[in-house]
Amino acid sequence: xxxxxxxxxxxxxxxxxxxxxxxxxxxxxxxxxxxxxxxxxxxxxxxxxxxxxxxxxxxxxxxxxxxxxxxxxxxxxxxxxxxxxxxxxxxxx
Numbered sequence: 097x098x099x100x101x102x103x104x105x106x107x108x109x110x111x112x113x114x115x116x117x118x119x120x121x122x123x124x125x126x127x128x129x130x131x132x133x134x135x136x137x138x139x140x141x142x143x144x145x146x147x148x149x150x151x152x153x154x155x156x157x158x159x160x161x162x163x164x165x166x167x168x169x170x171x172x173x174x175x176x177x178x179x180x181x182x183x184x185x186x187x188x189x
Contacts, residue, residue, distance in 0.1 A: 103111055126133070154160070 102108070103114070105111055
């Protein structure tokens with residue numbers, strides 16, 4: 097039996113109130129560790145390559161690369177037309 101099944105009803109005001117109370121409790125309990133959290137986050141971030149680009153590959157008439165641009169936490173895809181338009185810059189999606 098799932099005792100938390102009622103939490104699936106996102107339109108229910110009781111669900112919203114419960115989740116806000118849980119978040120407030122978590123914030124209060126974790127408050128003393130904020131400096132440590134920041135220190136750990138900064139250390140992990142310093143060990144991650146911010147710009148990470150894969151080797152380009154051909155897909156149809158386009159050279160495509162996938163990678164993560166500096167300052168972004170999500171991966172992006174870039175492409176450029178092959179052969180005749182090689183001098184053009186990459187365009188990112």
